[in-house]
Amino acid sequence: MARRHRPLRAVSLVFAGFVTLVLLSQLSAHFFAEAIPKHLLVKNAAVIASIEQTSTELAFAAAALGLVFAGAVLLITRQKVAADVDTYRATGLPLSSAYLRLLRSHSVAPLAWVAGAAALTALVDIDFGLDALFPIGLAVSFAALLVIWLAFLSSLSFSQKGFEGRSGGRAG
Amino acid sequence: MWIELASHAPTIIVSCVAMGFAGYLATFFENASWVAAEAAGTTSPSFAPSAILVAMAALPSIFVVLGVYALIDANEEALRYEVGVFCSQGIDGDTVIDVWSALYGWLPIAAYFLGLLGYVAFTPGVIANLQSGLPDIITGLFFTTGMATLILIPFKLNGVLKTSPYTVVRS
Numbered sequence: 001m002a003r004r005h006r007p008l009r010a011v012s013l014v015f016a017g018f019v020t021l022v023l024l025s026q027l028s029a030h031f032f033a034e035a036i037p038k039h040l041l042v043k044n045a046a047v048i049a050s051i052e053q054t055s056t057e058l059a060f061a062a063a064a065l066g067l068v069f070a071g072a073v074l075l076i077t078r079q080k081v082a083a084d085v086d087t088y089r090a091t092g093l094p095l096s097s098a099y100l101r102l103l104r105s106h107s108v109a110p111l112a113w114v115a116g117a118a119a120l121t122a123l124v125d126i127d128f129g130l131d132a133l134f135p136i137g138l139a140v141s142f143a144a145l146l147v148i149w150l151a152f153l154s155s156l157s158f159s160q161k162g163f164e165g166r167s168g169g170r171a172g
Numbered sequence: 173m174w175i176e177l178a179s180h181a182p183t184i185i186v187s188c189v190a191m192g193f194a195g196y197l198a199t200f201f202e203n204a205s206w207v208a209a210e211a212a213g214t215t216s217p218s219f220a221p222s223a224i225l226v227a228m229a230a231l232p233s234i235f236v237v238l239g240v241y242a243l244i245d246a247n248e249e250a251l252r253y254e255v256g257v258f259c260s261q262g263i264d265g266d267t268v269i270d271v272w273s274a275l276y277g278w279l280p281i282a283a284y285f286l287g288l289l290g291y292v293a294f295t296p297g298v299i300a301n302l303q304s305g306l307p308d309i310i311t312g313l314f315f316t317t318g319m320a321t322l323i324l325i326p327f328k329l330n331g332v333l334k335t336s337p338y339t340v341v342r343s
Binding site for chain 1: 190
């Protein structure tokens with residue numbers, strides 16, 4: 001039953017994994033610069049700039065891919081979450097209450113994971129002098145994606161006329 | 173196999189794109205490490221950050237494999253239903269696992285390999301930088317990714333098979 005009630009737990013892993021991939025991309029430029037002794041920095045300035053640019057591009061790509069991956073998980077789990085919305089609706093709850101219950105039961109664990117991963121990543125970034133706003137921005141995007149998706153599913157369910165209108169006749 | 177490929181196509185495409193990206197990222201880390209080592213020499217203190225970059229190269233694929241695991245986990249009920257349908261048609265459960273392992277294991281590994289080669293092919297100077305180390309790097313990354321994928325994914329798929337109602341009833 002615990003599995004039944006947490007269909008979005010898989011998204012937690014995706015969120016945290018891709019935030020870490022962004023961190024790895026950011027760190028690669030840092031470790032590359034660290035690997036070159038101070039007296040050779042000027043001589044290798046062009047190479048360092050090239051690696052830094054590529055690592056920034058890859059960090060953005062990792063962030064974009066993370067959002068796509070998370071979106072795929074949300075789409076796959078759509079039916080399970082929609083079934084919960086239908087249940088709330090069938091018990092006579094208004095949209096706002098159903099949405100709040102949905103947030104409480106489905107978004108707490110994924111958001112906790114992404115907040116944890118983003119906090120750790122930001123700490124590492126600050127420690128190494130990197131741009132901490134990047135993973136934080138990604139974490140906020142993930143959170144927004146999840147909250148908006150749940151709002152969309154709730155409003156979609158409540159916008160339908162009759163409960164029996166859903167395919168498969170769940171109400172029966 | 174082809175019917176399964178069509179029905180699982182969106183999930184497999186996302187997995188393959190992510191694995192291809194992981195391969196690209198891994199080769200970038202390896203190349204950065206080798207360029208740094210060449211620019212600075214391989215003596216301490218430059219050796220340690222270089223070695224860290226090499227270790228980092230193994231990580232992207234592991235995170236993506238965990239992501240594929242999460243996708244399968246999210247899709248678990250549909251897969252259990254599929255097992256029931258196939259088994260009721262007389263198809264052996266192990267055959268279903270073999271097909272799924274090919275789709276969620278071997279195809280992403282192939283995509284990872286293409287990602288590795290993609291960075292080498294589209295970034296000028298990489299082959300010259302990595303020189304004789306290139307086969308070892310590719311083999312090492314490929315082996316690490318293959319091990320992670322072909323242990324974790326079939327493990328998860330076997331879990332799905334064992335918890336399928338059809339399998340439970342039959343046992």
